[in-house]
Amino acid sequence: MDRFFNPRSIAIIGSFREGYFGGYVMVHSLLGAGYEGSIFPVNPGYREIHGIKVYPSLRDIPGTADVAVVMINARSVTAMLKECADQGIRSVVVVSDGFAERDEEGVRLQQEVVSFAGSLGLRIIGPNTAGVVNTANGFNPCPYEAGYYKLRQGVTAICAQTGMINPQAFAYPDMRFGVSKICDFGNKCDVDECDLLEYLEEDGKTEVISMYLESILNGPRFMKLASRVATKKPVLVLKAGRTEDGAKASESHTGSLAMDDRIFEAACAQAGILRLDRFRDIFEMPKIFSSQERLSGNRVGILTVTGGVAVVAIDECAKQGLSVASLGQDAAGALEKLFVGLGKNPVDVGPMMAAVPNAFDLYPKILGAILGDRNVDALFTVLWATPAGNVISRYVEAYERLKTQFKKPVVSWIYGPDAGAVAELAGRLEQIGFPVYDTPEKCIRALGLAWKYRRCTAHGGIA
Amino acid sequence: MDRFFNPRSIAIIGSFREGYFGGYVMVHSLLGAGYEGSIFPVNPGYREIHGIKVYPSLRDIPGTADVAVVMINARSVTAMLKECADQGIRSVVVVSDGFAERDEEGVRLQQEVVSFAGSLGLRIIGPNTAGVVNTANGFNPCPYEAGYYKLRQGVTAICAQTGMINPQAFAYPDMRFGVSKICDFGNKCDVDECDLLEYLEEDGKTEVISMYLESILNGPRFMKLASRVATKKPVLVLKAGRTEDGAKASESHTGSLAMDDRIFEAACAQAGILRLDRFRDIFEMPKIFSSQERLSGNRVGILTVTGGVAVVAIDECAKQGLSVASLGQDAAGALEKLFVGLGKNPVDVGPMMAAVPNAFDLYPKILGAILGDRNVDALFTVLWATPAGNVISRYVEAYERLKTQFKKPVVSWIYGPDAGAVAELAGRLEQIGFPVYDTPEKCIRALGLAWKYRRCTAHGGIA
8 A cells, every 4th residue: 555655656657648637747746746756657659748758658667666547548447457567566546537437338347457456466546536645755646737736744634535635626735734645546446445544544644534435335344444543543534425316426426335324324433433524524624633632521612702603603512512611710710800701601802802902912811811721621712803903913922822831722713804814814823733714613513523532532432 | 774774864972082993983984985974973072083073962963863873881871862862863773882791780771771762762773783784875884993894785684693794794895795784783672683674674675684693582573574574585594592502602692582492493494484504604695595596496407527526415405405407308418419428417527627628618518508408497516716728717708608598596616726716716706696605515505595495485484
């Protein structure tokens, strides 16, 4: 498996016509990402691409390649696998589509690939995949033009049964918490979620695993593995094809059969898998784990500028099994001394902000009082951003101090009349390691997942 | 009620100290929004503010005012109401806080306000409110500095039991579908959701009503009214304080008692109220109604660049009571002729995009084939945006044609590696009247609400 992510050399077999897809783009992606291994483009019709020699056939490349990427007509793939094996290549990414996701003929071709690869001892990712990325070594053989090539290094691995997680589909440069590895299983005729789980379990660069699955090929194996991995790192799974229609659509997407959703739900709870609900969760929920301290309890402090959002958040807390912290006497007293009415959770600074000219001077004290309270396990903050009056910097300064002072998760939601100021403050807080979500509900859901993880690691299962 | 939204003159009683809150800001907001009525700031300590004369007391203003806004200490409000009545002012917005949301003393003060106003025949919005906005006449007396003052005119009225919907809290300039009126009820000691519903029912500028409520003061009246209004315009309601903790928090937010959530749920279904789930829904869900044709059936066509998102969308369709359309022979045949494999719903153009150099030339034909199909009632599109190759303009051109050709709702989700390109395409599509949501699930939820509305108007109730 490691050869797929850490190859010393890659052979690329396909068209090198200039465009948005194919070998031309892939070589460009690798160069742009700073991959330092050898790149061997293979195509009899080209001599050079992006300044790199193109070889007429696999037989002509110097030595062998640790991994080959195949982007040719589905019908020719099996023959190419044979060539790969002949050249000593054992790891192949089949980008080509037109297999089990297409039609009967495709199903047959895929079976052929499987049995052929099996007999030759090859490992296959795909077919119908956008491939892999490893941010640690610049290995980004993305076959689609993304417009950017370097991804920020981080500790989250994202794996999916869709190319929707690869660089061409998602604005990773805007994601302030980076990724370690990306893998699109495609039709997963060979390498599947279990192989990835096993690999990522031992991967020192990965601390959180986030997956999108439409099917699980070997349910018992997956659950056994996941429950072992979950004791070491959080495993987040979005399972699509939950409904009958969805399952049918998944069949024609990646040619795979879905499992009964209720069984999966129960099994997740048993195995300590953190189940996701929405597509964006795949990217957004890992950051509570990758950037924040682990939760030690479920009592949430709420610091808000507006009572309305506190009510929304408290409703969501109840849904997530979180409780609203009751402030201890010390914290309540300290807050009450700062401004009358402040000494209860949710701590609503709205009236204070309107009444006190330099309210921001008090902000660090308020944060400190809440987070220093032994009755508070985590903090949800609602921040009002404005481009005026240095407000953004004041918030950032206050948060800077928290980093070293407290070992409790803090999640923030930012609102305000100026989208630019909201984005700027979000960016700056995330830069210093505090996750920001774009709805109050998401903030609480993130804490809910952290609490679920805490329970499942403490008692060996969520249920 | 109309005097609150269409006053010929406004008296503003409070502090005019320069800052982010209060009379200083309010006068600025009104001037910035282009309000053409008379503005009478009232405060003995000032002579002029933003070039406008300040009057020492209400008695000194010339004639009377259609509406007064009061921003003084809670304890002085009752006395000020008396002055208002003496000057013939019948409509008062009480921005001041420190009432039922604060403590026992505040509860008492609020009761005093209520009985006083009742005896004097005044109508009160608030206390503890950020007030109202009317985009038609530039009446934007926002007491908080928002940094912008003009809001785009539209057909959606947004009312809430929180100032989180007023200009200082939300980036209305970025919302491409404008609003007609905004109203924060605050503690709603007098004017409440029922008054607003009644008013908005007859308001020619309002076609959609979106509300955030923590409590409903008169359940039966609200339900009766809402069910009548819902036959004319969609009424969307986010009800917070659904859980026990949330209800308790709501009490200290606006001093109001929540109703049992299950009763509310059943009543909504009965009355044809479209219930919202998430805070952002208040702003985002109305646009399916304000910009799109009404749904005539529940069969959804899906046009996607990626199979994975289609599966996610189909799962969501099932949750929303929508079905995945089966294409008719004509449409299927036409699509299949354009590219093999295209003739089934979801229509996945992914393989075509990778294989055909000028795939975008086919886009209008594909859209036309799906929307022209009698078996398709609405369309969900997944668009891949890139700054390269004029792609954004090609999409926009294709959508331009749809506007006149088809009377079916179209909702879009846009993804891609470049956040700027995604935002640009979203902006341009919304400019020409096609709503874009930032997750695939939201697109389908919007169609789900449209379908719910269709059912409730067709049969007089959703249940």
